[in-house]
Amino acid sequence: MQLKNWRWILGGAGFATLLLWPSGPVMAQDVKVGGLGYVQWGYQFNDTTAHASAFDLTRAYINVTANFGGGLATRITPDLFRDGNGALALRIKYAYAAYTPGKSPLTFKLGVIHTPWLDWEEHLWDYRMQGMMAVERAGYMTSADLGFGMDGAWAKQAVTMQIGAYNGEGYKGGLGDSRKDLMGRVSVRLLSTDDASSRGGLRLTAYGQYGKPTSGGERMRALGMVSYKTKQFTLAAEGGLATDSSVAAETPKTNGRLASGYGVFNIPNTKAAVLGRVDWWDPDKDTGGDQQTRLIGGVSYQLHEHLRLLADLDYVHYQSTPTPSQLASQFQGLFQIEFTF
Numbered sequence: 001m002q003l004k005n006w007r008w009i010l011g012g013a014g015f016a017t018l019l020l021w022p023s024g025p026v027m028a029q030d031v032k033v034g035g036l037g038y039v040q041w042g043y044q045f046n047d048t049t050a051h052a053s054a055f056d057l058t059r060a061y062i063n064v065t066a067n068f069g070g071g072l073a074t075r076i077t078p079d080l081f082r083d084g085n086g087a088l089a090l091r092i093k094y095a096y097a098a099y100t101p102g103k104s105p106l107t108f109k110l111g112v113i114h115t116p117w118l119d120w121e122e123h124l125w126d127y128r129m130q131g132m133m134a135v136e137r138a139g140y141m142t143s144a145d146l147g148f149g150m151d152g153a154w155a156k157q158a159v160t161m162q163i164g165a166y167n168g169e170g171y172k173g174g175l176g177d178s179r180k181d182l183m184g185r186v187s188v189r190l191l192s193t194d195d196a197s198s199r200g201g202l203r204l205t206a207y208g209q210y211g212k213p214t215s216g217g218e219r220m221r222a223l224g225m226v227s228y229k230t231k232q233f234t235l236a237a238e239g240g241l242a243t244d245s246s247v248a249a250e251t252p253k254t255n256g257r258l259a260s261g262y263g264v265f266n267i268p269n270t271k272a273a274v275l276g277r278v279d280w281w282d283p284d285k286d287t288g289g290d291q292q293t294r295l296i297g298g299v300s301y302q303l304h305e306h307l308r309l310l311a312d313l314d315y316v317h318y319q320s321t322p323t324p325s326q327l328a329s330q331f332q333g334l335f336q337i338e339f340t341f
Contacts, residue, residue, distance in 0.1 A: 001102070005290045007262035009199040011163070017281070017288060019056050021246065022277040022310050026048070028066050029068065029069045030065075030066070030067040031064075031065070031066045031067075031327065032063070032064070032065050032066075033062070033063070033064050033312050033341065034062075034063045034065075034340065034341060035060070035061060035063065035279070035341045036059075036060070036061045036062070036315075036338070036339075037057070037059065037060040037338070037339050037340075038057070038058045038059045038060070038128075038129045038336060038337070038338055038341050039055070039056070039057050039058070039244060039336070039339075040055070040056055040058055040129075040334055040335065040337070041053075041056075041310040041334070041335045041336075042054060042056065042332055042333070042334045042335075043054050043106075043256065043332065043333045043334075044173075044328055044329055044332050045333065046327055046328055046329075046330050046331050047329070048087075049328070050328070052328065052329075053161075055063075057080070057082070057088070058080070058103065059080070059081055059178065059235060060079075060080040060090070061077050061078070061079055061080070061093060061196070062077065062078050063075065063076075063247070064076045064077070064134075067133075068161050071099050071100040071102060071104075071118055072097070072098070072099055073096055073097070073098045073099075074090070074096070074097050074098070075095070076094065076095045076100070077092070077093045077094040077274075078090055078091070078092060078093070079091050079092065079093035079192075079282055084085070085320050089170070090110055091172070092171065093112070093144055093171060094112050094113065094114070094171075095111050095297065096109045096110060096111030096112060096113045097109070097110055097111060100270060103316070105152045105153055105154055106151070106152040106154065107131075107147075107150065107151055108147070108148075108150050108151055109149050109150070109151070109164075110148050110149075111146070112144055112145070112146055112171050113144060113145070113146075113147060113148075113149050113164065114142060114143065114144055114149075114162070114182055115142060115145055115164070115183055115239075116136075116149075116151075116163065116164065116185035116207060117135065117140060117141060117183075117184050117185050117207045117223060118133060118135070118136055118141060118143040118163040118201070119143055120160075120162070120185060120187070120198075120205075121131070121135075121225075121238075122143070123199060123304075124199045124227060124229065124234065124236060125262055125264070125277075125312065126234070126264065129165075129274060129298075129308070129310060129336050129337070129338040130296060130298070130308045130310060130312055130314075130334070130336065132258075132262070133260070134238075134258050134260040134281065135221075135223065135258065135260075135277040136283050136296075137279070137281075138175065138226055138242070138256065138258055140221055140240070140242045140256070141170075141209070141221065142170030142171060142172060143171075144170070144171040145166040145167055145168065145170050145171055145181075146167045146175070146300055147164050147165050147166030147167060147180075148164060148165055149162060149163060149164025149165070150163055150164065151163075151164070151240060153198060155285055156196060157189070157196060157197060157198045157200070158188070158201075159187070159188050159189070159190040160186070160187045161184070161185060161186040161187070162184065162185050163182075163183065163184040163185075164182075164183055165181070165182055166181045166182075166183060166207075166211075166213075167180060167181070168180060168181035168211045168212070168213060168219065169213075169214060169306045174214075175285065176213075176214040177214050177215070179211065179212035179213065179214065179216070179243070180211060180212075181210070181211025181212075181219065182209065182210055182260055183207070183209045183211075183221075184207070184208055184209075185197075185205065185206065185207045186205070186206055187203050187204070187205040187206075188203060188204050189201040189202065189203050190202045190203065190204060191325070192228055193228075193229065193230040193231075194231050194294075195229050195230050195231050195292070197229075197317075199227070199229050200229045200230070200295060201228070201229065202226075202227075202228045203225075203227045203228075204224075204225070204226055205224070205226075205233050206223065206224050206225075207221065207222070207223040207240075208221065208222055208223075209222075213244075213246070215246070215247060216246065216247035217226045217244070217245045217246040217247050217262050218243065218245045218253070219243070219253035219310075220240075220242070220243040221240065221241070222240060222241045223238060223239070223240040224238065224239055224240070225237065225238035225239075226238075231263045231266070232265070232266050232268065233264060233266060234262075234264040235262075236260075236261065236262055236265060237259075237260070237261040237264075237328075238259065238260050238261070239257075239258070239259045240257070240258050240259070241255070241256070241257055242255070242256040242257075242258070243255050243256075244256075249284070249322070252286075254283070254284050255283060255284065255285050255286065256281070256282060256283050256285070257281075257282045257315070258279070258280060258281045258282070259279075260277065260278065260279045260280070261277070261278050262275070262276065262277035262278070262284065262296075263275065263276055263277075271301055271302040271303070272300065272301050272302075272306040273299070273300045274297075274298070274299050274300075275296075275297070275298055275299075275300065275312075276296065276297045276298075277294075277295075277296040277297075278293065278294070278295055278296075279292075279293070279294040279295075279296075280292070280293050281293075281294075291318075291319040292316055292317065292318055292319070293316070294314070294315070294316045294317075295313075295315045295316075295317070296312060296313070296314050296333075297312060297313055297314025298310055298311055298313065298314075298334075299311055299312070306339060306340045306341060307337065307338070307340075308338045308339075308340050309335075309336070309337055310334075310335070310336045310338070311334070311335050311336075311338070312334050312336070313331075313333055313334075314331075314332045314333075314334060315330065315331045315332075316326070316329075316330050316331075
């Protein structure tokens with residue numbers, strides 16, 4: 001693919017814009033277009049009024065990546081999602097330019113980029129099709145945001161890290177104001193296994209975030225995880241703290257806590273796997289009766305290289321009596337598929 005007299009330059013708000021640049025042709029050595037989609041059928045066992053049973057397209061992505069050589073690469077990912085009114089809408093999930101200096105373990109990114117934790121954990125768990133990770137479901141972070149970041153890997157993925165400065169409002173929010181968030185993650189492999197990837201082996205992983213939300217206040221996150229991954233199974237346990245406050249003098253800090261543990265076992269000599277997960281969340285440790293515990297269990301089958309099936313149950317226990325809407329969705333049966341191209 002030849003782009004004559006054009007280069008990718010990031011415009012305001014992180015969207016990729018094509019601008020005329022009179023410096024000669026730029027050759028994209030490798031351009032790829034791919035996609036990812038999640039479709040599900042869900043049944044709510046406790047919804048005795050509406051008997052909710054629905055098919056849903058929960059998410060669909062189109063990934064366009066280009067490698068221009070010399071360490072320069074770009075990516076744009078539109079995201080098809082269901083908005084608050086139940087209609088399908090389109091937004092930008094990722095849009096950035098990346099540069100890796102020659103022979104450097106570091107890559108620099110600018111635009112709508114990954115935040116350090118969620119993308120890393122989602123690939124460890126490997127079943128984002130089932131639903132959000134605990135920290136995202138609690139509203140403590142999003143998987144992408146506008147900002148500038150750097151990631152790197154050393155000693156054949158034994159140590160990986162990602163740091164960045166972000167607007168802090170997430171890719172779903174607005175630009176915010178002058179206040180920014182600093183985020184960082186580091187993962188260290190303590191013991192090797194037959195999985196030499198960036199998530200493989202026995203690992204300790206830590207994450208920290210400090211920032212100020214729009215209009216002021218404070219936002220802090222701290223997470224720690226121990227994980228063990230081989231080609232046959234994955235085990236992980238994490239714990240986290242979250243502190244939020246606003247500028248209102250009468251509003252005290254909210255101190256949340258969460259913990260999550262999960263496992264995936266790939267049944268030998270088959271394309272099937274069993275998985276289980278427990279998420280515990282306390283939105284405010286100074287408020288009683290608000291804790292939630294989510295239990296997830298299921299069986300998956302890799303029907304094709306580009307198609308995976310998952311049948312699972314999802315149950316939430318509330319410390320206090322659930323509201324009618326919480327009760328209706330408390331216990332769900334789900335049949336989900338993940339397809340790629």
